[in-house]
Structure formats: structure tokens, C-alpha cells
Amino acid sequence: MRNDPIVEEIRRIRREHSDRFGADLRAICDDLRRQERESSREFVASPPRRAKIATVAATPAADERIATEFPKRCGKCGQKAMRLATLPYATTIEHEGCSYRVRIPSLTVPQCGHCQAISIDDEADREISAAFRRCARLLTPDEIRQGRERLGMNEQQFASLLGVGEATLLRWETGAQIQQRAMDRFLRLCLRSPTAVQLLLSDFQPSARST
Numbered sequence: 001m002r003n004d005p006i007v008e009e010i011r012r013i014r015r016e017h018s019d020r021f022g023a024d025l026r027a028i029c030d031d032l033r034r035q036e037r038e039s040s041r042e043f044v045a046s047p048p049r050r051a052k053i054a055t056v057a058a059t060p061a062a063d064e065r066i067a068t069e070f071p072k073r074c075g076k077c078g079q080k081a082m083r084l085a086t087l088p089y090a091t092t093i094e095h096e097g098c099s100y101r102v103r104i105p106s107l108t109v110p111q112c113g114h115c116q117a118i119s120i121d122d123e124a125d126r127e128i129s130a131a132f133r134r135c136a137r138l139l140t141p142d143e144i145r146q147g148r149e150r151l152g153m154n155e156q157q158f159a160s161l162l163g164v165g166e167a168t169l170l171r172w173e174t175g176a177q178i179q180q181r182a183m184d185r186f187l188r189l190c191l192r193s194p195t196a197v198q199l200l201l202s203d204f205q206p207s208a209r210s211t
């Protein structure tokens with residue numbers, strides 16, 4: 001494709017045409033329109049493409065979210081006018097005695113077209129939770145899961161290594177629960193240091209050996 005002679009020829013013609021007008025876009029377009037008018041050939045034009053305003057793509061996932069994941073009726077004004085909108089969002093989250101101001105430049109969230117009230121659904125909640133973790137510098141659910149997988153451990157093995165319940169680890173990995181900071185630091189230590197993992201696997205595990 002790079003050395004296509006037809007493409008090369010078109011580029012050469014375009015360059016020569018552009019050079020005749022000193023690369024002045026307005027002059028180039030005026031001349032092309034003049035050629036179009038004076039030619040007897042038929043020209044085909046596509047309709048102008050409009051810029052999308054709210055970036056809520058009509059993907060199957062978005063359609064499914066609209067259809068199933070939140071009620072159509074606004075909880076505030078009662079109008080049946082809820083639809084997905086993308087907007088800037090900010091909130092304050094308290095965690096272990098600290099307040100974190102969490103800002104999301106573009107959050108996709110159900111919003112009432114009538115009174116503009118928003119309703120945080122599961123998907124938006126996950127996004128806010130992820131933004132909070134970034135803000136508070138805590139590992140994300142994906143980082144925890146991927147780190148565990150790199151260690152070659154299943155949920156049960158990793159939970160046992162950390163000394164937490166498997167259900168707790170699952171909640172961290174799915175984002176249903178945010179780990180305490182002390183746990184986050186412990187997780188980081190285990191995910192980064194094979195020595196720490198080896199220590200936990202040997203010395204600190206209850207052993208059947210007796211001396």
C-alpha cells in the first residue's frame with residue numbers, strides 16, 4: 001500500500017494543485033468548487049458528519065445498562081426520563097478517618113432529562129470507587145487480582161497467605177470492598193517481594209514439624 005502507484009499519483013496531483021495556490025486552503029477549495037461547477041461530471045457528496053455531544057456510545061453494553069441496570073423513572077421528580085449522560089463529577093469520600101476529594105472529569109451515569117438529578121448505578125459506583133483508590137493511592141481490584149495471578153496462586157491460596165478470608169479477598173478483587181491501608185501495604189509487600197512470600201509460606205505458617 002505504501003508504494004501504491006495510484007496513491008503516489010494522487011498525492012503528486014494534490015501536491016501540484018496545492019503548490020499552484022501556495023498551500024492556501026481557501027484558494028484551493030475555491031478552485032476545486034470552480035472545477036466542479038464547470039465540469040460536466042456528476043459529483044457525489046456525503047452528508048456532513050455532526051460531532052457527538054454526550055459521549056454515550058450506542059454500544060450493546062450501554063444499551064444493556066440502560067435497559068436493565070437502573071430504573072427509567074427519576075427518583076427525585078418521578079418523570080420517566082432517565083438516560084445515560086457523561087458529565088464531570090466530584091464527591092468527598094471518608095476512609096479510615098481521612099477525607100478524600102474525588103474528581104472524575106467524565107463520569108457516565110444515569111441522569112434525569114427533566115430535573116437533571118443523577119442516580120449512581122453499579123457501574124458508576126465502580127468508576128467512583130476506582131477513582132477513589134487512585135486518589136487514596138490504594139491498589140485497584142485489577143492490580144490485586146493480576147498480582148495474585150503473577151504469584152501463581154488461586155484465591156484460596158492467596159487469602160491463606162495473607163491471613164484473610166477468601167470472601168474478603170474476593171470483595172477486594174471485585175471492588176465490592178476497599179482494603180484498609182495497613183492491608184494495602186501488606187498486599188504491596190507480598191506482590192513485590194518474593195522473599196516476603198517465601199517467609200510467609202515457611203516460617204509463619206503453622207507447621208506440623210516438632211523440634
Ligand SMILES: [Zn+2]
Nearest residue numbers: 074077112115
Ligand atoms: Zn427528575
